[in-house]
Amino acid sequence: MNELTESLSKFLDEEDKKILTTLSKEPIVLQVLKKIFDEPEKAEKYLILLKDNYFAIFFTTKLAERISRYLEGEDEEKCLNIFLMGINLLTEIKDRRSIQSVFSLLKEAIESRINLNKFETAAKLVKSFKEFGYGSYVKKLLFHAIEVSEAKDFARAIRILELLPPNEEVLTVKSYILLEWGKSLSISNPEAGIRKIEEALKIKETASAKIAMAEIYESIGEYAKAYEIYSKLKNQAGVERKLLRLLIEWGEETKDLRRLEEAKILAGNDLVLIEEIERRIKKIKG
Numbered sequence: 001m002n003e004l005t006e007s008l009s010k011f012l013d014e015e016d017k018k019i020l021t022t023l024s025k026e027p028i029v030l031q032v033l034k035k036i037f038d039e040p041e042k043a044e045k046y047l048i049l050l051k052d053n054y055f056a057i058f059f060t061t062k063l064a065e066r067i068s069r070y071l072e073g074e075d076e077e078k079c080l081n082i083f084l085m086g087i088n089l090l091t092e093i094k095d096r097r098s099i100q101s102v103f104s105l106l107k108e109a110i111e112s113r114i115n116l117n118k119f120e121t122a123a124k125l126v127k128s129f130k131e132f133g134y135g136s137y138v139k140k141l142l143f144h145a146i147e148v149s150e151a152k153d154f155a156r157a158i159r160i161l162e163l164l165p166p167n168e169e170v171l172t173v174k175s176y177i178l179l180e181w182g183k184s185l186s187i188s189n190p191e192a193g194i195r196k197i198e199e200a201l202k203i204k205e206t207a208s209a210k211i212a213m214a215e216i217y218e219s220i221g222e223y224a225k226a227y228e229i230y231s232k233l234k235n236q237a238g239v240e241r242k243l244l245r246l247l248i249e250w251g252e253e254t255k256d257l258r259r260l261e262e263a264k265i266l267a268g269n270d271l272v273l274i275e276e277i278e279r280r281i282k283k284i285k286g
Helices: 002-009 014-023 027-038 040-050 054-068 073-093 096-115 119-128 135-150 154-162 168-186 190-203 207-219 223-232 239-254 257-266 271-285
Strands: none
Touching: 014 027, 014 054, 027 040, 027 054, 040 054, 040 073, 054 073, 054 096, 073 096, 073 119, 096 119, 096 135, 119 135, 119 154, 135 154, 135 168, 154 168, 168 190, 168 207, 190 207, 207 223, 207 239, 223 239, 239 257, 239 271, 257 271
């Protein structure tokens, strides 16, 4: 089994190598390790053979996590499953040493995934083991999800958020990212943009999302829908000006004098703007 111990050693620190040296004196342990990592789909039944050996379970669990860092896709998933099985076995031991081991192994696994930009896997671990109090990692992953969204990978950002425990902060960030996604989509596909913003509003109703939706409606000539939204938000900063612009555009395009007269009232004391609106009214009247 020297070949096996040599191949495993590159994933271990000095302390772990000492544990491996001790475990290698028990041939059955090395045989089980070989089976587990050669045929990970059979790991569950072989791990049972290590159940009474704390160091063997601890070592196998730690090793599975270390190896999985260098894998992708299905191979990574299989190795992580070994890690999770080992965590469950350690949890069942229920002594102080085992609980501390579970905490440190999970902490290392989450931090390593964050450092490797494997945010989805980190989020899965945080959600699966939230009872261990990994709240600080939720904030870290929220930060990275926002960074991902700023790189315009909105789908991945939402995927990360959906894997986290759905608390108020997660849902709020999700609504803002959906809003940004909707605004980005609306440039080439206004209908798709509106659908994303509707998703954002279902999570959290914000004035910014409603205004963005009104602007998209306005851009595609759905003036009545835009008008309804702006009218309800007139007290929000800048919205009255948007409504005024909409009324001028709407009135001129449809030759609806009522819209232009309403715009004239909203213009207040802006004499230049009033003059411009009156010019358009005269033009329609002929």
